[in-house]
Amino acid sequence: MKYIGKRIRRNEDPRLLTGQALFVDDVDIPGMLHAAFFRSDYAHARLKSIDVSAARERTGVIAVYTAEDMGDEWKPGPPLVSPPATVENVLFNSRTQPPLVRDKVRHAGEPIAVVVAESRYIAEDAVEDIIVDLEPLPAVVDLEKALEADSTLIHEDLGTNLAAQMAQSKGDYNKAKESAAVVIQKRIIIDRGAAAAMENRGVVAHWDAKSQHLTVWDTTQAPIPIRNGLASRLGLSVSQVRVVAPFLGGGFGPKMMMFYPEEMLIPWLSYKLAKPVKWIEDRRENFFATTQERVQIHDVEMALDNSGRILGICDDFLHDTGAYDPYGLTIPLNTQSHAMGCYDVPNFQSEIKVVFTNKIIATPIRGAGRPQGIYIVERMLDIAAKKLGLDPIEIRKRNFISPDAFPYEHNIIDQAFSPLIFDSGNYVLALDKAASLIGYDQFVKEEQPRLRSEGRHVGIGIVCYVETTGVGPYEGARITVEESGKINVATGVGTQGQGHFTSFAQIVSEQLRVDVRDVNVVTGDSAEFHWGTGTFASRGAVVAGNAIHAAAVVVRHKIFKLASELLNAPEEELELEDGQIRIADIPNMSISLGDLANKANPLRGAVEPGTEPGLEATAYFGPKYGATASGTHAMILEVDTETMMVEIKRYVVVEDCGTVLNPMILEGQIHGGVAMGIGNAFYEKLHYDENGQLLNASLADYLIPTATEVPQIIVGHEETLSPLNPLGAKGAGEAGAIPVPVLFAQALENALPEYDLEILETPLSPNRLFELLREKEKSR
């Protein structure tokens, strides 16, 4: 292949590097007004009264709205993901977020009023003028206490804080357990964190009353659903609404949440005021107003035979969804579908209980529930390995799904409600390669004993993961050859830094044989392409990429057909290269693609019935189920047992995402994912107190790894193609983050053998490590 698989430099870089790329906060429209929100300080409270009169009177304030002012137009957001229809006995209590609090505050930061003013500065001044009478209620923050009979209720009409309950199973775990040589039972607590993209959210809405058209710039990963929803909510035709997701400063999940209060309000305000309105989230707001992932509490059991083969896994867990549950069961279903990991597990049972709490809504953050599932299975295997005297590599190999067992059906459903089927994989290759790259044997046999004898605490870890990716429902693309000879590609997904402008161009270049720089990709603009869902679940390259590939194949066919007529030669004798289609061996019998496009769109003559003008095609791709990527991470770290500081000495990733479109972009995704994973493992933690207050709502105290905390990452590849799509591709956006916390657990235990630690939680920190070591010392 000439273009796919090559380390081609990114088309979008020059603009991003010179300040010539439009982000939402860069949008500036004459007469634009600015919004700021009055947000609740309390996590749980009844709204008794609100007085905005002083705010309204402030110079420079145009309007102030409360829920009451919205009247009949006040409407909570739509549920985004309904519960799976194919599973029995699913309990699902749907509760979604309102645009402004009407009677009750359910999380700190929930918006109660919105001020529209001449500047953000004045708007914030006016927010301080607002007087609100809130009657605080006890905050529900602990998942188990929330389910107790006497707990305060977040949604009183439900009579419970249970948002959802659902169980899946295959085989018979209890029976399997009876014949087990080893049964391990543990409680594992997994906490995640905020996505904390460098760009906060923002919405600019411009209702132009004269043209009866609404344009919205939104930091969303899903511009098309937003467009459709806004049109519906405002009673407009979809053709009157354009949603643009321009350059985004990182997504990582929360920008896929749709119909945030601000997303519902800002367009409505512009419509009401007939003026452009801008709202840009500030960093403090981001911690309260943008979704995050939080705690799961797992009670898990693994039954094994005496050779370390898993007979069954039983995993019941609680999942914190926050104050509302618009995103359905997506995260916990991902957890379930990854709780068997890379392994052939014949018996499985898992019950999810989703719990409402007085915190901001939880929606997928990079990994989206998969890190939790992988944590469970890899941890339990490590514990089993210790019990059985097996090393971590050996126990994994004994349980891998064998390469000839694919497609492997798990007999449960995944987050897309499809049967969980792993399409292809060869897990032992990545494991062996990772072990070799990190120097596993040499470290364990020579380096580690030597360093230990010097009093140093060094440890090694190696873990495996799978990642379901590339899920449907579908994406689409339209490809057009322009008369300039350049190619235009439009697709519905947005881009948040993962290089679509280049990787998608490479797919097109492979078919149409033009330089990647001559392929102009438009993403995230509903006016350019209006069918699709969005960028999430590591599906952009697979789903949109394959739609682009399909459209390119059709355009290529049209090129050959028309050129064959014009050059009077059979299609088999033609070749397409460097933007020219020519008769092979007769180079001067050629037409440039631009000229061909011109000929395909005549100003005279007739376009035959059943054909279309131009060299253009639109195609869609909807995979039946998602492709499953996999890989292995390994790490060597050192612990200073006096200061509890941990330094990563060596980090290796071997990943398998099938066909790699652009290795440079892929490696960048891995690096970034691992960095986030390191944050999740050892630095990032959202500290909530018993009143539902977030104590570290700033980047000074919510610790994101910087260049001194992230090591060099050695990346190796395996390529097991996916049979599910013509490109053979699998997604890779989240893989880097998935196994890092569980890798930390293994490596830390390995570094501190004299403490005989059993780590059953994440995240860790020097402070927590100190506590764990102290506990061990005291118990001696």
Added chain:
Amino acid sequence: MTNNKNISLSVNKVKYERSVEPRMLLSDFLRHELGLTGTHVGCEHGVCGACSILFDGQPVRSCLMFAVQANGHEILTIEGLGTINNLHPIQESFIEAHGLQCGFCTPGIIMTLVPFLEKNPNPDETEIRHAISGNICRCTGYQNIVEAVKIAAAKMSVVKSGDIAHT
């Protein structure tokens, strides 16, 4: 606003005279008053570094200065460093090494690197990582940024010193 102050400053070698409210942050002034939106705002509390610019040649966080404080001073932003048709070696190196993904933190990192590379023309990996430790990137994991800096250092040792902006 009655307590506006008149300021006169040079940004990317262009002189500007404006009247600003004292509380207007330098970051907002550059972005919204002057339309230089290449400098980004990530936190407004001086941690993320996305808003970093050069103030009289020193790297500073523009969200931690008021525009009035720039009166009589010289500022260099990413737009002044190089253009699409005339990229600075650091900008070129970021393209070659895939040192950016979403690009939001990038201008702040690059402006921080300009004086760093002047003072440290041959930095090692540790020095580079410490130099950018005041800039948070959520996308790249920093590895390719470090590579980009090494490439830039090599390129710039060929360029005459003292000639920063290619305008």
Added chain:
Amino acid sequence: MKPAPFEYYAPDSIDEALSYLAEFGYDAKVLAGGQSLIPMMNFRLAQPSVIVDVNNIKGLFFIQPNENGGLRIGAMTRHHQVEESKLVADRAPLISETMPQIATVQVRSRGTFGGSVSHADPSAELTAVSVALKGSFLLRSQKKERWVPAHDFFVGLFSSVLEPDEMLIEAKFPALPERSGCAMVEVARRPHDFALVGVAAVVTLTKDNICKNARIVLLSVGEHPMQAQLAEQMLIDTKLTPESLRAAAETAAKSDIDPGGDIHASAEFRRHLASVLTYRALDKAFARARGDG
């Protein structure tokens, strides 16, 4: 996160600045580097109605030798200027060692010595370093001028003896005696974060390697920099051994401080780190005093 409105003054001289402080008192805040004040203003945790910007007062930017081998640093001297100063490296190596550990390069471009000290954050390295070096601060108002030893300057969390009409003008440090050694050791989550615990140690030896003087000051363990006086007393006039350093470190941790806990470190962990870091700081400082560090 935009700050609330304020009146803004940018005086050219110290006298002009002091006249504003005299006029506005508690309503005014001095704007130095802004690296601590402006974030608080952006969060609206601080809403001063008057800002007195002293960045244009050239007379506050200096690093000068003092009599008998000491050092004077003007209040507005930027961190990066102190970091790059050979005079400081020569006469107060503890300060030079500390500078790269202060925040990030961008903060050090604007942050100032006087600003950091006046802000009186017990996690700020320069507070502990000033006490360890027996520094003093010149405070001036329209009415009077006074020198306050660093040891007496910090009285509580973000609280110093500065009166509302006073401004810090300069810091002075005496010469280090011969056969002295210093060390600044801290532990932070990321190198540029506030330290979980830090220790500044300045020690002096006789020519027979008996400890003549020891000053141990800890940061992030109380409401202001904490001098470990009991630990110091254990070392003075004694011959040093690893055991005696260990004992002094433990005393510092157990008896000289009573740290609080927060989300980053519990009180117990802080106490533990205090012991570890005091030992490391003393070990380093004494090695340097002996000439082999």
